[in-house]
Amino acid sequence: MSEIILKVTMMDIAKELNINSATVSRALSNHPRISESTKQMVREVAKKLQYQLNKVASSLRSGKSNIIGVIIPNAEINFFGSVLHGIEKIASENKYSILIYQTNELYWFDKIGVQTFLQSQVAGVLASILKETINLDHYSEIKKRGVPLILFEMAVDTLGVSSVVVDDYAGALAATKHLVMQGCKRIAHIGGQQHVSAFKQRLKGYVDALNVLGIQVDDDLVVYGKVSIESGREQMKKLLSLSIIPDAVFSVEDFTALGAMQAIKAANKKIPDDIAIVGFANEPFGEYITPTLSTVNQQTVQMGEEAANLFFKSLNNSDTEKFDPFKMVLQPELICRQSSMKNYKKSDST
Amino acid sequence: MSEIILKVTMMDIAKELNINSATVSRALSNHPRISESTKQMVREVAKKLQYQLNKVASSLRSGKSNIIGVIIPNAEINFFGSVLHGIEKIASENKYSILIYQTNELYWFDKIGVQTFLQSQVAGVLASILKETINLDHYSEIKKRGVPLILFEMAVDTLGVSSVVVDDYAGALAATKHLVMQGCKRIAHIGGQQHVSAFKQRLKGYVDALNVLGIQVDDDLVVYGKVSIESGREQMKKLLSLSIIPDAVFSVEDFTALGAMQAIKAANKKIPDDIAIVGFANEPFGEYITPTLSTVNQQTVQMGEEAANLFFKSLNNSDTEKFDPFKMVLQPELICRQSSMKNYKKSDST
DNA sequence: GTGAAAGCGCTAACAA
DNA sequence: TTGTTAGCGCTTTCAC
Numbered sequence: 001m002s003e004i005i006l007k008v009t010m011m012d013i014a015k016e017l018n019i020n021s022a023t024v025s026r027a028l029s030n031h032p033r034i035s036e037s038t039k040q041m042v043r044e045v046a047k048k049l050q051y052q053l054n055k056v057a058s059s060l061r062s063g064k065s066n067i068i069g070v071i072i073p074n075a076e077i078n079f080f081g082s083v084l085h086g087i088e089k090i091a092s093e094n095k096y097s098i099l100i101y102q103t104n105e106l107y108w109f110d111k112i113g114v115q116t117f118l119q120s121q122v123a124g125v126l127a128s129i130l131k132e133t134i135n136l137d138h139y140s141e142i143k144k145r146g147v148p149l150i151l152f153e154m155a156v157d158t159l160g161v162s163s164v165v166v167d168d169y170a171g172a173l174a175a176t177k178h179l180v181m182q183g184c185k186r187i188a189h190i191g192g193q194q195h196v197s198a199f200k201q202r203l204k205g206y207v208d209a210l211n212v213l214g215i216q217v218d219d220d221l222v223v224y225g226k227v228s229i230e231s232g233r234e235q236m237k238k239l240l241s242l243s244i245i246p247d248a249v250f251s252v253e254d255f256t257a258l259g260a261m262q263a264i265k266a267a268n269k270k271i272p273d274d275i276a277i278v279g280f281a282n283e284p285f286g287e288y289i290t291p292t293l294s295t296v297n298q299q300t301v302q303m304g305e306e307a308a309n310l311f312f313k314s315l316n317n318s319d320t321e322k323f324d325p326f327k328m329v330l331q332p333e334l335i336c337r338q339s340s341m342k343n344y345k346k347s348d349s350t
Numbered sequence: 351m352s353e354i355i356l357k358v359t360m361m362d363i364a365k366e367l368n369i370n371s372a373t374v375s376r377a378l379s380n381h382p383r384i385s386e387s388t389k390q391m392v393r394e395v396a397k398k399l400q401y402q403l404n405k406v407a408s409s410l411r412s413g414k415s416n417i418i419g420v421i422i423p424n425a426e427i428n429f430f431g432s433v434l435h436g437i438e439k440i441a442s443e444n445k446y447s448i449l450i451y452q453t454n455e456l457y458w459f460d461k462i463g464v465q466t467f468l469q470s471q472v473a474g475v476l477a478s479i480l481k482e483t484i485n486l487d488h489y490s491e492i493k494k495r496g497v498p499l500i501l502f503e504m505a506v507d508t509l510g511v512s513s514v515v516v517d518d519y520a521g522a523l524a525a526t527k528h529l530v531m532q533g534c535k536r537i538a539h540i541g542g543q544q545h546v547s548a549f550k551q552r553l554k555g556y557v558d559a560l561n562v563l564g565i566q567v568d569d570d571l572v573v574y575g576k577v578s579i580e581s582g583r584e585q586m587k588k589l590l591s592l593s594i595i596p597d598a599v600f601s602v603e604d605f606t607a608l609g610a611m612q613a614i615k616a617a618n619k620k621i622p623d624d625i626a627i628v629g630f631a632n633e634p635f636g637e638y639i640t641p642t643l644s645t646v647n648q649q650t651v652q653m654g655e656e657a658a659n660l661f662f663k664s665l666n667n668s669d670t671e672k673f674d675p676f677k678m679v680l681q682p683e684l685i686c687r688q689s690s691m692k693n694y695k696k697s698d699s700t
Numbered sequence: 701g702t703g704a705a706a707g708c709g710c711t712a713a714c715a716a
Numbered sequence: 717t718t719g720t721t722a723g724c725g726c727t728t729t730c731a732c
Contacts, residue, residue: 005494009725020703025727033701050491055469056410057725060708065406067449067470074435076651078634081431085424088452092459097466099417100448102438109442116447119405120417141400144355258638284428285635288608301426359709370719375711383717407709410724704731715720 008049016045028053059121066096068311069117071127073105078284079300080128083152086304087126094312096123105130114138124148124311129156131196148314152307154197155327162314164306164328168198171296171332172205175250175278178294178334180213182342184248184276188221190235190260192252202252202280221246225256232259240267247275248340254279254286254295261293261339276340291338299330306330358399366395378403409471416446418661419467421477423455428634429650430478433502436654437476444662446473455480464488474498474661479506481546498664502657504547505677512664514656514678518548521646521682522555525600525628528644528684530563532692534598534626538571540585540610542602552602552630571596575606582609590617597625598690604629604636604645611643611689626690641688649680656680 010028014021019038026034027042045051059065068091072080088098099122101113110130115138117125125142129151139159142149155163179187189206192199203222210217223238225231232251239246240263251257257279264275271277271291279286279295286293306328360378364371369388376384377392395401409415418441422430438448449472451463460480465488467475475492479501489509492499505513529537539556542549553572560567573588575581582601589596590613601607607629614625621627621641629636629645636643656678 003494004496005491007725011725021725022704022727023702025725026702029727031701035701038701052465053469054410054471054725056406056415056471057708058727060404060406060410060710060724061726061728063708075425075431075438076435078428078431081425081428081434084431084450085426085452088425088450092452097470098450100434100438100450102435102442115402119403120447121404121406141355144353146354285638288635289638290640357709361709371709372711372720373718375709376718379711385717388717404709407724408711410708410726411710411712413724702732704729706727706729708726708728710724711722713720713722716718 005050008051009054010051012049013042013045013051016049017041065121065123067099067120067122068096068308069099069101069113069120069122069125069127071101071103071110071113071117071125071129073103073128073130075100075102079153079281079298082300083128083304083307086301086306087308088304089301090305090308090312094308103130105132107134111138114142118142118145118147122147123315124150126150126152126307126311128153148311150307150310150314152303160325162310162326162328164303164310164330166298166303166330166332168201168332169205169208171280171298171334172202172250173209174205174332174334175280175294175296176206176209177213178336179248179250179276179278179340180209180215182248182272182276182340185215186218186221186244186246187215187248187250188223188239188246190232190239190249190251190256191222191224192227192256194224199252206250227253227256229255229259229262232256232261233263234259236260236263240264240269245275248272249275249277251277251279254281254283254293257293257295257339258285258289261289272338272340272342276342278334278340282335286335286337294337294340295335297333297335299332302330355400358401359404360401362399363392363395363401366399367391415471415473417449417470417472418446418658419449419451419463419470419472419475419477421451421453421460421463421467421475421479423453423478423480425450425452429503429631429648432650433478433654433657436651436656437658438654439651440655440658440662444658453480455482457484461488464492468492468495468497472497473665474500476500476502476657476661478503498661500657500660500664502653510675512660512676512678514653514660514680516648516653516680516682518551518682519555519558521630521648521684522552522600523559524555524682524684525630525644525646526556526559527563528686529598529600529626529628529690530559530565532598532622532626532690535565536568536571536594536596537565537598537600538573538589538596540582540589540599540601540606541572541574542577542606544574549602556600577603577606579605579609579612582606582611583613584609586610586613590614590619595619595625598622599625599627601627601629604631604633604643607643607645607689608635608639611639622688622690622692626692628684628690632685636685636687644687644690645685647683647685649682652680 010021010024013024027039103110149161151163223235225235282295282297360371360374363374377389453460499511501513573585575585632645632647
């Protein structure tokens with residue numbers, strides 16, 4: 001149990017077999033010009049001595065590493081845990097490891113994270129950049145040093161790097177159309193901070209859906225708040241105080257939708273019969289509340305997978321030619337649950 | 351924008367200043383016996399040339415790395431995202447980076463993860479071992495190679511390593527006592543798979559709480575299922591079919607509790623008036639369902655932080671003396687919400 | 701098909 | 717206070 005395994009190197013294997021350490025290296029990496037018999041012997045001794053490759057030395061010598069750096073705001077947030085899962089899955093399949101760094105949405109941390117990754121000689125960086133971005137110099141430094149950079153969740157066109165984002169506009173369009181199809185006539189929108197482009201796109205989708213379907217957009221029915229339960233509650237109260245209240249709400253985000261639902265219930269209105277509601281983000285709780293919340297799924301795991309895939313593609317292409325930045329836009333999925341289904345079958349869900 | 355930063359080494363700085371690269375190394379690491387003026391000059395040139403330390407070379411030479419490997423089942427699961435957040439926070443504060451690996455609860459992945467970490471020369475490994483563990487040889491190999499190993503969520507006494515766990519017994523005790531204090535007389539328990547020690551401890555806490563308070567444990571009121579909504583629903587139906595139904599349920603886990611709540615509602619019983627209920631895990635949804643779910647908080651972020659702290663402690667102590675394995679037991683926190691508060695104030699929560 | 705030798709970029713022991 | 721030298725463990729020319 002407590003015996004200690006000493007450091008064993010290729011040199012040790014070479015000595016044991018009276019061969020050169022270069023041959024050992026070649027044998028272990030399955031070099032074509034090494035005889036099967038030698039490979040066999042080397043593998044046996046390696047196993048006997050419990051040899052483990054020293055990736056640090058290997059990486060230094062070859063100038064290549066198989067580590068990808070991932071920058072996220074916070075691993076505790078469901079969205080990023082999911083993306084991380086997707087990234088690690090693909091990386092793992094390609095025998096790459098994942099180094100993570102949390103920015104906590106702070107510029108300073110973000111900058112240190114990038115620097116640490118660069119010093120660690122990562123093969124690439126996958127990052128979700130800050131919502132409030134002042135300065136992107138540290139990101140262009142990644143590019144300048146020849147390290148592939150892929151963005152997810154947010155795209156920054158000026159950086160000239162590939163990115164994976166979800167089509168917020170299409171999601172909002174689908175959600176709003178769905179409410180119209182349910183027979184809703186006065187559809188309100190609780191919007192988010194308009195300097196966040198995703199929230200702006202969702203507003204645009206809402207407006208365009210109504211326009212396309214020949215419904216006049218009523219400015220009174222569009223209110224703005226932050227992404228929080230409290231804010232949703234407040235904004236909904238405003239909507240409920242209108243002379244003619246809405247019969248549906250498309251909310252920019254699930255937590256805001258939750259707050260709105262609380263306000264609707266407090267006003268003794270029925271969901272979805274009096275007011276139908278659709279959120280955005282597919283937060284896990286939506287499936288468990290009463291009524292269950294219709295929402296838009298952002299394909300988070302797929303986002304991570306595609307970001308990782310883009311990285312591996314850029315690895316292969318960089319050998320031959322310049323790899324053009326590619327913006328991958330994932331199509332979100334409308335999830336219709338009780339909160340927006342006027343004729344839903346009552347179930348025993350909570 | 352598109353200019354390229356060439357690889358610049360300590361040698362480049364040394365040449366520029368006509369000094370030795372060893373002096374550069376010492377200056378940059380703030381060695382005490384280097385003059386302030388030299389340090390100043392070196393730092394200036396380093397900045398001018400946009401020098402970045404090559405941690406791979408540094409690590410190979412010094413034999414030390416500042417990377418910690420973290421093994422978790424799945425980053426998508428809330429619990430582990432939280433723990434990861436805690437670990438990364440402490441690691442980051444100590445200028446360490448985090449390499450992650452997901453096992454997906456598969457032995458084979460687990461083994462590969464450990465091997466990858468060892469090859470990457472990590473300074474330590476923090477791991478949540480598999481629920482169903484057959485073979486722990488790869489974990490004892492970590493120890494044999496002199497790499498500190500800390501377990502979280504699950505402890506394995508035979509491995510002789512430090513661990514951070516939550517006191518399941520105390521949590522169950524508190525939850526059950528709370529139900530008694532609410533005036534409940536017939537308290538049922540929906541248990542989990544009894545080969546999982548955490549679930550066993552929760553059953554024990556339930557039994558002991560009743561015993562201590564002089565309440566006879568009724569075997570009919572203890573049922574077992576898996577950790578899932580469906581299972582909770584099924585087990586609750588069993589309890590509801592008893593000739594005298596329970597007036598409270600302590601459920602082994604929040605999802606099971608959610609299923610139970612659905613079954614109670616389907617049977618047209620009121621929560622908590624007819625049947626009060628407490629879960630375990632503090633899943634986010636508990637705050638948002640109707641009624642809000644009382645539960646036991648497992649201190650996940652703190653678990654990660656303490657695991658990382660234990661690692662850093664073992665780093666310091668290993669220099670002087672053998673570091674004794676230490677089992678840190680976190681005290682869980684009972685969160686009383688509507689589902690168990692017989693006299694709760696009606697609020698507008700959803 | 702294998703060996704010899706050099707060197708990736710850094711740090712640490714030993715000199716001076 | 718700084719320089720010299722060696723070498724961490726590996727891979728990769730260039731030989732043969």
